[in-house]
Amino acid sequence: MNAPTLPVISMTALESESGLAELRRAASDVGFFYLVDHGISHESQQDYLRLSREFFQLSVQQKQSVDMIHSPHFRGYNAMGSEMTAGRLDAREQFDWMNEEQAIPDSALSQPWQKLIGPNLWPTSMPGLKPSLTKLQDQLSDITVNLLQRLCASLGVEAHALDHTIGKQPYTHAKLIRYPGQHRPQQGVGAHKDPGYLTLVMQDEQSGLKVERNGQWIAVEPIPGAFVVNIGELLELASNGFLKATNHKVESPKQGVERYSIAFFMAAQLSATVPVLSLPDELSARASGPSADPNNPLLTDVGNNVLKGRLRSHTHVTRRYYCQQTARTLLANSFAQLPINDICSECTI
Ligand SMILES: O=C(O)CCC(=O)C(=O)O
Ligand SMILES: [Fe+2]
Numbered sequence: 199m200n201a202p203t204l205p206v207i208s209m210t211a212l213e214s215e216s217g218l219a220e221l222r223r224a225a226s227d228v229g230f231f232y233l234v235d236h237g238i239s240h241e242s243q244q245d246y247l248r249l250s251r252e253f254f255q256l257s258v259q260q261k262q263s264v265d266m267i268h269s270p271h272f273r274g275y276n277a278m279g280s281e282m283t284a285g286r287l288d289a290r291e292q293f294d295w296m297n298e299e300q301a302i303p304d305s306a307l308s309q310p311w312q313k314l315i316g317p318n319l320w321p322t323s324m325p326g327l328k329p330s331l332t333k334l335q336d337q338l339s340d341i342t343v344n345l346l347q348r349l350c351a352s353l354g355v356e357a358h359a360l361d362h363t364i365g366k367q368p369y370t371h372a373k374l375i376r377y378p379g380q381h382r383p384q385q386g387v388g389a390h391k392d393p394g395y396l397t398l399v400m401q402d403e404q405s406g407l408k409v410e411r412n413g414q415w416i417a418v419e420p421i422p423g424a425f426v427v428n429i430g431e432l433l434e435l436a437s438n439g440f441l442k443a444t445n446h447k448v449e450s451p452k453q454g455v456e457r458y459s460i461a462f463f464m465a466a467q468l469s470a471t472v473p474v475l476s477l478p479d480e481l482s483a484r485a486s487g488p489s490a491d492p493n494n495p496l497l498t499d500v501g502n503n504v505l506k507g508r509l510r511s512h513t514h515v516t517r518r519y520y521c522q523q524t525a526r527t528l529l530a531n532s533f534a535q536l537p538i539n540d541i542c543s544e545c546t547i
Contacts, residue, residue: 203416204409205231206424209341212348222352225429226484229442230409232424233398236341240423243400247458249330250374253293254458256323264319266294270519271301271316272508278378281511283388289450290386293374295320295331297367310528311468311501313519314508331372335462339370342396342464345427349396353437354478360395360436363466363473369394369500370464377406377450377457386448386457393507394430394465401426404457410445418446431488432465432500436472440485468501506537513541521545 205224211217224231254261258277266274273294281288301316320328343364351357371394377386386406401407401420408415409428418426434443451457466472477485509516519525521542529536538545 208235210235218352229429229444254376274319288387296371311505338462363470372462379453379455380450384450386450389447391443392430394463398462399426400460402458438485439487
């Protein structure tokens with residue numbers, strides 16, 4: 199195997215000062231790293247990826263029974279060609295699940311992001327999916343919370359400095375993803391940053407994930423058993439830009455090959471506002487403030503930051519549930535500019 203292109207961080211080394219220093223370097227310099235010794239074995243990861251293959255092999259009809267179009271809460275299945283990133287269609291199919299919750303009736307919504315709260319969609323033809331994926335969600339949730347605390351410690355602030363934004367459990371969102379092979383080079387998912395605190399990615403043995411570094415795209419080759427971790431926009435905000443949410447993308451595999459991955463996004467509670475941490479002088483001198491992109495304003499209020507991403511990614515769901523008057527009024531009260539203006543011709547009026 200070639201030398202890894204990104205830092206490799208061992209979870210068990212994060213009690214020592216030198217381990218924390220390596221973590222800080224990886225998270226502030228690249229914003230991407232491999233995580234090993236995290237407690238989920240390679241075999242167990244293979245089992246989850248097998249389960250994912252089984253899901254995508256269900257019939258079109260079975261997958262459509264849990265299509266995201268049935269969920270105002272952005273949960274469920276997206277067929278190829280129903281997701282946009284950076285304004286272009288992604289060549290991937292996916293199944294999204296989040297915290298299992300009860301929906302709030304429209305009449306009781308006071309904030310637009312509250313519409314994200316709701317139940318997941320589970321296929322009746324695969325009863326084992328819900329318990330397995332719920333278990334995975336719990337395991338990854340624990341790993342990411344632990345990692346967030348170690349990151350805080352690495353920044354010289356209280357390890358628990360962000361715990362109040364998470365409450366009893368963080369907001370979590372996960373995806374089973376299948377990238378089918380393509381004749382021509384194509385975006386599996388276009389260049390983007392992730393919105394939450396931290397993302398963990400479990401990849402199979404196919405390459406395709408790339409991260410932007412000094413204007414170049416670096417391949418994040420799979421290392422058996424390792425997760426890929428990246429810093430999300432909320433952590434960039436909390437560290438005033440010291441930690442970096444880095445652009446990344448997936449290029450489709452060649453014809454005849456397919457790539458499977460499972461992505462797990464951990465964020466603060468949707469109701470939380472993320473504080474800017476008071477870093478020690480030596481680090482704050484190197485914090486350049488969060489990056490400013492007029493097409494992608496970073497919002498410290500978590501719910502709206504998450505909602506903004508979902509509205510743009512899944513425009514068929516947005517048109518169905520967020521373009522009617524009640525939702526538009528709610529959105530207009532929370533955003534300086536309607537985040538659906540570029541999605542629906544009626545909303546541009
Ligand atoms: O599939 C992957 O390896 C990464 C996916 C990703 O970046 C995302 O869904 O945000
Ligand atoms: Fe991502």
